[in-house]
Amino acid sequence: MSLLHLNNIVKTYGNGDGLVHALRGIDLSIESGESIAIMGTSGCGKSTLLNILGFVDRFTQGIYQIEGKDTNLFTEKEKANFRNKIFGFVVQDFALIPRLRVDENIMLPLEYVKLSKKEKNKKVDALLSELGILDKKKAYPTNLSGGQKQRVAIARALVNDARILLCDEPTGALDSDTTHEIMEIFTKLNREEKKTLIIVTHDQAVAKYCDRIIQLSDGLVIKDNND
């Protein structure tokens, strides 16, 4: 049984003459522990696909299963629970809240989990230490470099021990050296901690870190090196 299975997923926006087909029928199976790069030109539907996978967007038609369970039957609460505990999101602009400190940003997903303050702090400290930014714990995002911000975003994605990392152009705002550092972190998480990694990127250099590359064009999978 696949971890994630998509069958003929269609996503349209608007209606009538303004109807836009973002996804035209995606069939895809993703196994636990895979590292996947979703590539394609701008507007081909790769981010839409990632959002559908992470329950931050709804599909118009098709079947999306997680470990064999039909997600159409999931309640909003269950989907939110998945976003909180199963998926970890890392996006291009880091999605950090500027008015919160690094530790407070990382603790955001823990707001939805019953844990003592001490346990929360312990988790945050362990992640910051692992990612080499423990000294930035009390800093605000504006005082961090791009690489440090993305490490904070990764820490937040992992704080609830997410099994699947959904990354939308995670290195899009970084220079090549920092891109390498961040991709090394993702690779380590995939190899050592068996996190399933799904990265949306248009950067070939980033895609090379992944075992599987899926090419999208005009809302369809046109190439999947797994096939």
Added chain:
Amino acid sequence: MIRNIKYSFIQLKNDKINFFLKILQMVFSLLILGLIISGFENNYQIIKKINHIRAGKEAFILWDSSSEDYRDTLYHTPGNDIKTRKVIDELLNADTEFIVFNNVLSNTIQGKQVEIIQVTPNFFDRYSIRGDFDMELVEKQFHIHTVENYDYSQNKNIAIVGSDYKKKYKIGDTIRDDYNSSSYEIIGFLDSNQSYIRPSEGKELNSLDNAIIMPVFIDLKSVDDMLLFLLSCQFLVDDISELDSIMKIINEDKVMDTYLRSYTTQLEFMSKEYSNEFLIEGILGGSLLLFAFLGMLCTMIQRIVDNAYEYAVNLLCGARIWDIYARIMFEFVMIIMTGVLVSVWVYGFSLASYVIVLIALICFALVSVFAIKKIDFGSLVENIRSRG
């Protein structure tokens, strides 16, 4: 829900300056709104009061046109006291309604000049004077006192006093003037902002907040006193001819050189002036009301727009869309409640406060609709992407 409230509190604590500014904006908007409504209400009450004084009747006052020398002669002509008394007897025995409103003197109480006003019981109703007093007692105690029927043994006047005295006195207490020559036993208090009109003195309303109101007292042996009484009467008649008998005695007996002057004209002029003001205030106030309303709405919508990014991040971290709605609603309830509480504190339980609550609720409803329309996964996630 508790989690959302807790989260909102933490969020507000972290974002206190911005939140404080939004509260300030809301408080100012609601206070402006209250000011407009109070202005409307005040003018409406004035027009109502002016119209109620006459209640469809014609109002007249006696206007003394005698020269000072002539007046002096009249006052000291032997037998004039009997003639004046005749006029008063005629008036007291006639069916004509009259309000006596006599600013007899001003007295000094605790170093402050205080107006002592003598009135007949119908003054309270005709001038729509509200307060904490028993009207039945007023009817009984505020009859016209004369030297003959006044009990001097107590050397104490009963009085209904302005709202300013509420801080220091209670019903049953006695107010004494600074020279200890007069004392006034309080039988009631007026509400604040009660006012009266001085005949022939323009459209101004005079405050009663600091006044002491007592029954009319006439010394029927003093020409000065009796004439002052007559000149303090406001006659309310269906037709001026009702006053013919009184005027006949005054003129034939040469009690004083006087004529009947229409008080209706002054009241109508006042009513018109205040109606015009009401109209101008209505146009200006309506525009301000609209701006205040839009201001409040913008304040709240701006808060949603400002926080859209943060909401989106929360959704990615596991919040449900309803968690976001709950937080927005909670914030707005906090902002609106603060504004409403400050307004109620300033304006009391008045029309202004009720309108403020109503407008705040409409704003809340509109913003809730806006929030539900504006905040969905797609638009919020787009918000994150657009920052990239």
